Amino acid sequence: MATKSGEGFSSSFGAIMAAAGSAVGLGNIWRFPYICGKYGGGAFLLVYICFVFFIGMILMMSEFIIGRRTGEDPMKAYPKLRPDRKGWRFVGLAGLFTCFLILAIYLVISGWTLNYFWESLSGTLASIADNDFASHFNAFASSTWRPIIFIAAFLLFTTLVIIGGVEKGIERVSKLLMPILLLLLLVLCVRSLSLHGASAGVAYLFQPDFSKLTGEGILAALGQALFSLSVGMGVMIVYGSYLPVDDNILKTSIWITVCDFAIAVLSGIAIFPAVFACGQDPTGGPGLVYQVLPMVFNSLGTVGRIFSIVFFLLLSLAALTSAISLLEALTQWLSSEKIGRTKSAIVMSLVVILFAVVASLSFGNGILSGVKFGGLQFFDLLDKLTGTVLPPVCALMTILFFGWFMKKEDIIDELSNHGTLKIGYFKAFYYFLARFVAPAALIVVLVSGLIN
Numbered sequence: 406m407a408t409k410s411g412e413g414f415s416s417s418f419g420a421i422m423a424a425a426g427s428a429v430g431l432g433n434i435w436r437f438p439y440i441c442g443k444y445g446g447g448a449f450l451l452v453y454i455c456f457v458f459f460i461g462m463i464l465m466m467s468e469f470i471i472g473r474r475t476g477e478d479p480m481k482a483y484p485k486l487r488p489d490r491k492g493w494r495f496v497g498l499a500g501l502f503t504c505f506l507i508l509a510i511y512l513v514i515s516g517w518t519l520n521y522f523w524e525s526l527s528g529t530l531a532s533i534a535d536n537d538f539a540s541h542f543n544a545f546a547s548s549t550w551r552p553i554i555f556i557a558a559f560l561l562f563t564t565l566v567i568i569g570g571v572e573k574g575i576e577r578v579s580k581l582l583m584p585i586l587l588l589l590l591l592v593l594c595v596r597s598l599s600l601h602g603a604s605a606g607v608a609y610l611f612q613p614d615f616s617k618l619t620g621e622g623i624l625a626a627l628g629q630a631l632f633s634l635s636v637g638m639g640v641m642i643v644y645g646s647y648l649p650v651d652d653n654i655l656k657t658s659i660w661i662t663v664c665d666f667a668i669a670v671l672s673g674i675a676i677f678p679a680v681f682a683c684g685q686d687p688t689g690g691p692g693l694v695y696q697v698l699p700m701v702f703n704s705l706g707t708v709g710r711i712f713s714i715v716f717f718l719l720l721s722l723a724a725l726t727s728a729i730s731l732l733e734a735l736t737q738w739l740s741s742e743k744i745g746r747t748k749s750a751i752v753m754s755l756v757v758i759l760f761a762v763v764a765s766l767s768f769g770n771g772i773l774s775g776v777k778f779g780g781l782q783f784f785d786l787l788d789k790l791t792g793t794v795l796p797p798v799c800a801l802m803t804i805l806f807f808g809w810f811m812k813k814e815d816i817i818d819e820l821s822n823h824g825t826l827k828i829g830y831f832k833a834f835y836y837f838l839a840r841f842v843a844p845a846a847l848i849v850v851l852v853s854g855l856i857n
Contacts, residue, residue, distance in 0.1 A: 412571040413647040419576035421657055424465075424644050425664040426579045426726030427635045429586070431514060433665065434723055435694045437629060438610060438673030442687055444622030447613035452623055454666070456630035460846050462662045463838045464636040464800055467807040469654050470819045472645020478738040479639035482646075486811055493810070496802040500639030501738055503795040507638060508731040509760035510787040513768065515724040516556035516761075517546060521695060522717035523555075525702075531710050535700045542695045547769035556761050559721075560754055563728045567736050567750040571647055575729055582722050583664075589719040590668065593675035596712060600705075603678030609687055610673045624853045627846055632792075633665055635730065637800030643734045654820060655831070668723075675716075679705075694720070732757075760787075794851075801847040808840035 414420040441449050475482040479497030487493060524530045533541055545551060566574045597603060635641060648654070676698070680687050683701045687693075702713035732753060739749035766773040767783035778786045807816070813836070820835070821828050828835075 414576050414649060415572050417649065417652050417657055419572070419580060420644070420648050420652060421660045421664070422579040422583045423575050423647075423730070424635075424641065424657070425661045426583055427640055427644065427730030428633060428661060428665040428727075429583075429668045429723055430633070430635075430727035431511075431518070431720065431724050432629070433633055433669040434672040434720055435676070437633070437669035438676050439688070439693060440622075440625050440629060441673060442609045442677065443617070444619070444625055445614045445617035446609060447611045448615045448618040449622055449626055450611065450670075451613070452618065453626040453630060456627045456846070457634070457666055458662060459838060460627065460843050461630040461634040461636065462658050463835065463843050464631065464804055465634050465641050465661065466654055466658045466820075466835070467804055467839055467843075468636060468639075468641035469645035469648060469658065470816055471803070471807065471811070472642040473648045473650075473652075473654070474815055474819050476646050478646070478741050479642045479734070480738055481741065482642055483806060486815070487806075490810065493806055496799065496806060497639065497642075499795070499802070500637065500642070500799045501735060503791065503799050504638040504640060504731050504734045505757060506760070506787055506795065507791045508728065508735070508757050510764055510784065510791055511724070511728055511731065512556050512560055512758065512761040513552070513765045513784065515559045515721070515728060516552050516765070517542075517695065518717060518720045518724055519555045519559050520545060520551065521699075522714070522721050525710065525713040525717050528710070530699050530713060531703060533699070533703070535703065538696045538699050539692070542692075543769055546765075547771045547774070549766065549772055552765045553762055556765060557758065559725070559728070560758055560761075563725060563732055564750050564754045566729050567732050568747050570746065571733075575733060578729065579726060582726055586719060586722045586726070587668070587671075589715050589722075590671045590675055593712065593715060593719065594671055596708070597675050597677075597679040597682075600679055600682035602682040606676075606678030606681035606687070607674070609677055609681065610670075624850060628793075628797075628850050631800060631847070631850065632796055633669065634662065635727070637796035637798075637803065638731070638734070639738075639799075640730045640734045643737050644730065646737075651822060651825075653822065653826060655826075655828070679712075797847050797851040801844060801851065804839060804843045804847065808836070808844065 414423060471482050471486065475485045477485055479500045480494055483493035483497050484491045566578050568574065677687055679701050680697065683704045685697050685701055698716065699713065702709040705712060732750065735753045736746065736750045739753055740746045763773060764784045764787055765771065767776060774782055776783065781789060817832060
């Protein structure tokens with residue numbers, strides 16, 4: 406079923422590239438490798454594989470089914486499936502609100518990344534002394550105008566893609582960017598593995614150390630699985646509404662999940678062998694990208710500058726593919742209210758950049774850093790809400806609706822493409838995971854996030 410606008414992906418490959426682009430973001434490239442090494446390497450990886458395929462993918466499939474069954478945005482999809490329970494529309498509203506806040510903070514970080522790509526290209530990063538990278542980042546991120554310029558540039562390109570439409574904009578760009586992203590990542594992997602001492606970085610990522618796999622590490626694996634697949638923010642419901650009617654949702658979901666997982670693992674292979682080979686701290690966490698890695702690149706000489714350019718280009722492309730999906734979810738909702746796509750994209754962009762600017766100005770020692778909400782700067786408040794509170798709440802409400810309020814025959818009908826696909830025992834297994842396992846996992850993540 407197509408959306409009311411009549412737009413949709415032209416092929417399963419286009420749908421996979423677009424949805425994979427949404428899932429593959431900044432978190433895959435720097436957060437996953439860091440927490441993988443921190444919580445036991447190969448031990449963490451085994452747990453993460455189970456979570457990403459048996460819980461994260463189940464949630465994504467559920468949102469795809471809701472989207473394709475209704476052909477609507479999240480606000481209208483729930484009441485359309487259960488017109489007797491119109492209160493469910495507030496779950497769609499919560500998802501879109503979460504999507505909006507995530508996009509706002511995502512724009513800030515994407516602006517940082519775009520700036521570092523420019524500084525790599527211009528040679529600015531190569532001229533900075535190793536012990537000055539932390540102060541360089543803090544000075545840039547806390548400044549007034551420079552981050553805003555890069556935020557605006559990044560958002561402008563994202564908006565132009567959305568204005569282009571689903572097939573000629575999102576699908577066409579995703580088909581181009583995702584293979585390029587993968588190629589750049591493979592180039593970085595080859596170069597990183599060729600460095601002397603790279604084997605220590607590989608061991609850090611993949612050698613199982615079950616003594617580090619604590620309860621906190623297991624929760625981190627579950628949280629990463631949920632958030633990396635873009636569930637709980639309405640995006641996959643929107644993309645589900647664009648899926649071709651003959652698309653095999655199970656097969657598409659498997660491909661997207663494999664792509665998401667592969668990019669995360671390859672990112673670790675690209676980053677940590679180089680970090681260890683150059684004697685830098687692998688536990689840099691969020692600061693790894695903007696403070697530690699530039700030191701690694703500088704230590705490699707001329708080749709390091711090329712390495713730096715490719716890496717920050719890769720990071721910018723990953724940010725772009727995710728930002729496109731977030732802005733599209735908001736644009737689709739607004740355009741469904743009888744407002745054209747172009748006008749909707751522009752309006753949503755103007756509104757979200759206001760939040761992004763405030764978040765940017767509140768970061769570090771910015772001019773709004775003194776304004777606090779419950780003791781948190783605005784940037785930190787958005788980070789808290791979008792990282793540990795809103796996505797799992799929205800995902801929980803979605804999976805509860807899907808497993809307990811949506812008609813089972815509608816689910817099976819979509820999953821089997823109106824009876825044309827054989828789904829066999831997977832039908833009962835999938836339904837069991839959606840009704841019991843996924844909600845329980847989300848409750849654990851949510852409670853843990855609120856406690857911590």
